[in-house]
Amino acid sequence: MKPDLIYEFGSFRLDPKERILWRNGQIVPLYPKAFDLLLVLVEKHGHVVDKDTLLRTVWPDTFVEESNLTVHVSALRKILGVDANGRRYIETVSKRGYRFVHEVKLIEPGESNEAGMLSPQHVDRSSPSAFTRPKNLRLFLSICALLSSALLIALYTRSARPLDPRADQPIRAIAILPFKTIGNSENDQYLSLGLADMLITRLGAIDQIAVRPTSAVSGYTAKGLDGIKIGRELGVDAILEGTLQRDGDRLRATIRLVRVADGRTLWTDSYDERFTDLFSVEDRISAHVLKSLRINIGNRAAVRLTRHATEKIEALQAYAKGRYFWSRRTTEGIKRGIEYFQQAVTVDPNFALAYVGLADCYNLFSLYGIAPPAESFAQAKTAITKALEIDDQLAEAHASLGYIKFRFDWDWAGAEQEFQRAIHLKPGYAAAHHWYGEYLAAMGRFDEALSELESAQELDPTSLAINTDIGEVFYYWHRYDQTIEACRKVLEIDPKFVRARFELGRAYEHKGMLPEAAEEFMTAMVINSGTASNPSANRHHALKWEALWRKRIDEEERATRSSSTGYTSGYTLAVEHLRLGEKEKALEWLEKAYRAHDPSVPFLGTDPAFDALHFDPRFDKLLRALGLDDAAREHM
Known part of the structure; x- marks a missing residue:
């Protein structure tokens, strides 16, 4: 050679x-x-x-x-x-x-x-960004002529008049922003978000382009926001934005596709339709976006692209509200999400995505202490089974089923199959990459976990949860400095993001930096309490390491004894007893967590919190029963 x-x-x-x-x-x-x-x-x-x-x-x-x-x-x-x-x-x-x-x-x-x-x-090597000139002038002029012809053709193509973005740089990623509503109706605002969500779901199934998920854009509903600035924050090449106005039984919309780099409008169109024809407007917008980006799709994809998730506008509005509250990741938000998703399936019993929304809420119930795992995951399974009965090609449903198999069923092979199925069906679905990354971390396959979470990050770069979980992978990998670096970046964006505080505290703890760890844990507790002025929460700041966890254990064990509803994690209590050197108590709570199918148990093999138990025969027996002994050996 x-x-x-x-x-x-x-x-x-x-x-x-x-x-x-x-x-x-x-x-x-x-x-x-x-x-x-x-x-x-x-x-x-x-x-x-x-x-x-x-x-x-x-x-x-x-x-x-x-x-x-x-x-x-x-x-x-x-x-x-x-x-x-x-x-x-x-x-x-x-x-x-x-x-x-x-x-x-x-x-x-x-x-x-x-x-x-x-x-x-x-190429002029002195400047990587320098304009490159062909030496052959005739060739250069020929190329210019071809581009001019293409531009003229584009200008006279249909009323939408798409311009070819490839004349400059290809459009590889777009963000579909919630459309601005003219008027103050709350329902119209959720309708705007719902229409954006449906377009995201549709276009997100196209392999040739990355579409930012609804969770990434749902916070940009306020009027007067600069779409170009939002596009830069989301790291996309183009944004789809517009206005919606409802006037009696009419719906008026003006939509445009804008390149972020220079603010140039690549395509624009206006619609004046009956309100009940909203979904035909959705069809036309999808078709125009694909045409303006010169994306060709196969026949099977084209058929799927024309399907409507629902034909009921009221169901769409309720679904949009459900997703909004679910994405807030608070106890109250999850409960309200359930209410709105239930409204959506009541209006349209064939709305598969709304059943997925129900499942996603129930999947979080035990993690947020709302209900025991057996109860909450059973409800999640019922909802996801219904979603797949309606549409067995729905990537979101397969991803949520994978989450259930991972967190509750402990069916490791089945979970991986469902996550991979979801990614195959919809490579641009950030949640599928995110949850699959968590699964891989629990299995001790850290390089693959990091790869999946970075894929999720590329699709949803502003997600605090995804960016924090990149740090969490490094924690399970015993790479604490990288956990600290990742979590600090998240906290620069939102100092009140509790999960980043928690992961930062765990990293400090395992580096032996107990004062710093205590500060992060106590700050997280104060934020979680709902108000920094809460006297009980503020007392935590005066506590030292041992006193902090003794008080915390007493509160949680008392809540377990006195409450017939809700759920206190045995996994969490096991970790807290280990912080006090109480191995017997920790093993007792791990047995309880195992029997309850606590959703944190899948991380038992890789969580550094349990390193001290890895030579205890009872702990090893537990790992073997879970099928996590290989994962534990992988990181020891």
């Missing part, structure tokens, strides 16, 4: 001699070790390269932790993105290593290619 050959894959060229990665004629900055790692994987494309080989090759004569490899692979994945089929270039092979899965061509320097990339010698 000639040493000056260049590797070509997708829109990339990798030049080993010059140590440069190109994308469409532009230099892609890479750190030296990231370049070395990519080169090894590309050279061995199609084959698994085990982790030890990668560590020895990329970091010769140097001892580095495996987490360094994971971080570099994650960085490469972000840089490379996905190919034209929505597939990642680098695949994780469980418990072995990584494989570069894209087709690779070997080419001579300067050789032309079908992707139309410029060869390296045509």
Whole structure:
């Protein structure tokens, strides 16, 4: 093999001699070790390269932790993105290593290619962002003429007049913002969010484009917000925004697709329809967005795209309210979510997504202490079974079923199958990647877990829960410094996000930084109490480590004895007794958590809180009964 050959894959060229990665004629900055790692994987494309080989090759004569490899692979994945089929270039092979899965061509320097990339010698290396000029002026003028023709054709295409965004940069990610309502009706505001949610659900099933989930956009309902600024915050290439006005039995809407980079309108249209024709408006908007982005879909996808989740406007409004309250992740919000999802299925008993909403609420009941696991997950199963009876191709339903199998049934193989099924049906569904990442962390497959959570983060970059759970994966992986880094970033955005405080406290605890840990745990308790002025909550700040957990255990055990409703986690109490060195009490509560099917038990094999029990025969017996002994060995 000639040493000056260049590797070509997708829109990339990798030049080993010059140590440069190109994308469409532009230099892609890479750190030296990231370049070395990519080169090894590309050279061995199609084959698994085990982790030890990668560590020895990329970091010769140097001892580095495996987490360094994971971080570099994650960085490469972000840089490379996905190919034209929505597939990642680098695949994780469980418990072995990584494989570069894209087709690779070997080419001579300067050789032309079908992707139309410029060869390296045509590019000004002094500035990676410099404009690249073909040397052949006739070719350049021909290209300009073709682009001009394409622009003229676009300008005269139907009333919607889509402009081709590929004339500049491709649109790979969009955010569908809640449409602004003209008027002050609360129902119209939820109708606006509901229409956006339906469009997100539809277009999110298209592989060729990433659509930010409803949870990422639902907070942008206030009037007067700058759509371009929101688009930048969400990290998308374009936004779909507009206005809705209800006037008697008429619905008037103006919708436009706007590129974030320069604020240019790529497509716009107006609608004046009967209010009852709302779903035909949804059809037309979906079709126009796909046309303006020049996205072609297969026949099966086209059929699915034309299906309506519901034909009842009242059901849509109730569903939008349910999702809004569910996303708040508070006890009161989850309860209100149940009420609205129930209203939705009462109005339309065939509204599959509303049954998924019910299941998602019930799935959180025991984690929030609302009801025991057996009761709440049984209700979740009933709802999700109904959803799948209506539509067995619904990705959201398969993801929620995977969550039930993971958190309550402890059917590890079944859970993984459902998560993978959901991702196959809808690669852009952030929750499926998120929950699958949690599952993989519980199984001790940390590199895969991190990969899935980073996929979720790419789809929903502003999600506090997803960003916190990236830190949680590092916690289970015993990489506490990286947990601290991830959680601090979350708290910079929202200092009152309790879960980030909790994960930060756990990381400090296991680094032996008990004063810092106590501060984070106590701050979380104060926030959870609902008001910082709560005298009982404020007293926690005066308590030392042992006193804090003794008081906490007394409160929780008293609540367990006195309450016939609600649920106190035996898993949580086991952790708290271990903080006081009380192993016997911890094992008693773990047995109770096991019998109750506590939804935290799946993490028993990887949670550092139980490291002190790993040589206790009773704990080992519990792990074997759960089928988590392999996960425990993986991280010890």
